[in-house]
Amino acid sequence: MMGPGITRTTDGLRVRDLTVTFRADGRDVPAVRGLDLDVRPGKVLALVGESGSGKSASVLGMLGLLPPGTRTTGTAMVNGVDLLSLSSAKLRRRLGKDVAIVFQDPMTSLNPVHTVGQQVAEALLVHDQGLSSRQARARAGELLARVGIPAAVRRLDDYPHQFSGGMRQRVMIAIALANSPSVLVADEPTTALDVTVQAQILELLTDLCREQQTGLVLVTHDLGVVAGVADDVAVMYAGRIVERGTVDELFYRNSHPYTQGLLAAVPRIDLADYEPEPIPGTSRSAAGVDVGCSFAPRCSWAAETCLTDDPPLQDLRPGHGVACLRAETVAAAQERKSR
Amino acid sequence: MPEPLLLTGAPRQSRSQLRLAMRRFVRHRAAMAGTVVLVLVFGASLIGPHFTPYGFAELTEDYSQPPSAEHWMGTDAIGHDLLSQVLRASQKSIQIALVVAALSTFIGVLIGTVAGYYRGWVDTLLSRMTDLVLVVPVLAVLLAAANSISQRGGNWFLVAILIALFLWPTVALVVRSTVLSLREQDFVQAQVAIGASDVRIIVKHLIPNAVGPIAVSATLLVVTAILLESSLAFLGFGIAPPDTSLGKLVAVGQTASSSRPWLFYFPGVVLLVICLCVNFVGDGLRDAFDTRRSGGRA
Known part of the structure; x- marks a missing residue:
């Protein structure tokens, strides 16, 4: 376990041209179409999008966790190794060590027949055969204490059903961070939890990642969460990133009509008479997008060209990329509005 | 009875699912009675x-005696003491049943978990193999094979192995379907995500979660094995004289059931009692491991 303040040389996660294609009924169904992502060490990247936008498929694809028959191409570099080029046996050795994941539902992610202590210890033992079970147990206790479980050592011998949802998610975080991975993927880690616990878990997750210089990919559809904890944001729509940048850029100088639509749809209590505004139409997955901008059919800014030309993800400003043919017009309008 | 709430600071005990199942089993009257009787019979x-x-093979001077103080279960036409024979026969039958249950459960669990975990062509191959063994007319094949075993001295262990080779499919089917559903659980994917190997996932995570169905089918195998061995012995194969088994005693006694009924009824009743008790135990195990049935985790 890495103590606080220890930094280490890691270049985080670098994903290039990731595609994920499912096979259903003999047809290829694209879920992710050419995704680029950069996660900096110790920073939080929020991957935002509606259901079906491909955010979970992207992160599971990177880690080779999708069911067999799914095709994943591109590169995902962690610590100088391309995860996607590894055989499944070699990838298995990297998982949990270089890159780990926290799943959505802590109620089902722990094996009901083993004690919590055994399961945390196992995460250590899988990657360190030299570790004795006593040592593993001692470190499991430290890890549980570190994720804020009261009387951690005493609870090592408890079974998952004796833990609450929030506590179980803490255990999952302890397991994921057991081997100090360079990158941690959290796939909607708070969705299954009580609202009151969500904030605590997010804070814990981001604090620990910053402390041990782990890059965190936070998959979420909750923009409130994004605003609170993320450093960078990438907005996905129909299997692609439509806009990415720092949190401030995304919230205050967003230039993609979809990002604006998402933000306008968030209910707010800080403004009087604020009516959330839904985006017209329904969200679409990457399947069935042929030509043009996938958001064009729902976009009030759409022009003729949007229906025929594919918008590339281009930097509007350094560190702020937008995939919209009319980005500059949209950005200008946004400037005027906020002024 | 509701569980006491686990309050912080209150004395509490970690409860594994196994321990909870044990508690439920102990409360199951028929199962406990069955266990006690089985232990008594096997112990005796x-x-x-x-x-x-x-001795079970000793020929006494008393021929065809009805039960008496001297011979509690009587004697047969050539002077065997039936009590000694029934004891010896129960021992052999139970031994065979236990070996069969252990061996076929092992084979069944192995094939079932591999098929269920890997799916695809592995599953197809193993499942077809299972089906194949399942449709083999067991008794006919066993008779043919047991015949040659009888000629080789009627080793009970060989008989057990032979029976086991035909009884594993039921376990394999149960385990496969259990593993098929278990492998889709999040905790299995969580194990993949921490880098656990397939062997580790199967041994440490899938099999322990399938213990309930495995235990139940293993128990039921015991009955099947006892009955199958008895059928073989009844037809005159398997264990060779002077050694004996319950099936053999019933077979011999059956011919005399009207004139010397004790020869038939004593071994027959013991056979029946063993099978009934094992079934009760199987019922108890099923209820103990089935959380839905007993409503929650008490």
């Missing part, structure tokens, strides 16, 4: 022969 069959005055 092991210890009893040291106390009976006659």
Whole structure:
């Protein structure tokens, strides 16, 4: 376990041209179409999008966790190794060590027949055969204490059903961070939890990642969460990133009509008479997008060209990329509005 | 009875699912009665022969005696003491049943978990193999094979192995379907995500979660094995004389059931009692491991 303040040389996660294609009924169904992502060490990247936008498929694809028959191409570099080029046996050795994941539902992610202590210890033992079970147990206790479980050592011998949802998610975080991975993927880690616990878990997750210089990919559809904890944001729509940048850029100088639509749809209590505004139409997955901008059919800014030309993800400003043919017009309008 | 709430600071005990299942099992009256009777019968069959005055193969001077103080279960036409024989026979039958249950459960769990975990062509191959063994007319094949075993001295262990080779499919089917659903659980994917190997996932995570169905089908195998061995012995194969088994005693006694009923009824009733008790135990195990049935985790 890495103590606080220890930094280490890691270049985080670098994903290039990731595609994920499912096979259903003999047809290829694209879920992710050419995704680029950069996660900096110790920073939080929020991957935002509606259901079906491909955010979970992207992160599971990177880690080779999708069911067999799914095709994943591109590169995902962690610590100088391309995860996607590894055989499944070699990838298995990297998982949990270089890159780990926290799943959505802590109620089902722990094996009901083993004690919590055994399961945390196992995460250590899988990657360190030299570790004795006593040592593993001692470190499991430290890890549980570190994720804020009261009387951690005493609870090592408890079974998952004796833990609450929030506590179980803490255990999952302890397991994921057991081997100090360079990158941690959290796939909607708070969705299954009580609202009151969500904030605590997010804070814990981001604090620990910053402390041990782990890059965190936070998959979420909750923009409130994004605003609170993320450093960078990438907005996905129909299997692609439509806009990415720092949190401030995304919230205050967003230039993609979809990002604006998402933000306008968030209910707010800080403004009087604020009516959330839904985006017209329904969200679409990457399947069935042929030509043009996938958001064009729902976009009030759409022009003729949007229906025929594919918008590339281009930097509007350094560190702020937008995939919209009319980005500059949209950005200008946004400037005027906020002024 | 509701569980006491686990309050912080209150004395509490970690409860594994196994321990919870044990508690439920102990409360199951028929299962507990079955267990006690089985233990008594097996214990008697092991210890009893040291106390009976006659050996199971010993020929006494008393021919065709009805039950008496001298011979509690009577004697047969050539002077065997039936009590000694029944004890010896129960011992052999139970031994065979246990070996069969252990061996076929092992084979079944192995094939079932591999098929269920890997799916695809592995599953297809193993499942077809299972189906194949399942449709083999067991008794006919066993008779043919048991015949040659009888000629080789009727080793009970060989008989057990032979029976086991045909009884594993039921376990394999149960385990496969259990593993098929288990492998889709999040905790299995969580194990993949921490880098656990397939072997580790199967041994440490899938099999322990399938213990319930495995235990139940193993128990039921015990009954099947006892009955199958009895059928073989009844037809005159398997264990060779002078050694004996319950099936053999019933077979011999059956011919005399009207004139010397004790020869048929004593071994028959013991056979029946063993099978009934094992079934009760199986019922108890099923209820103990089935959380839905007993409503929650008490």
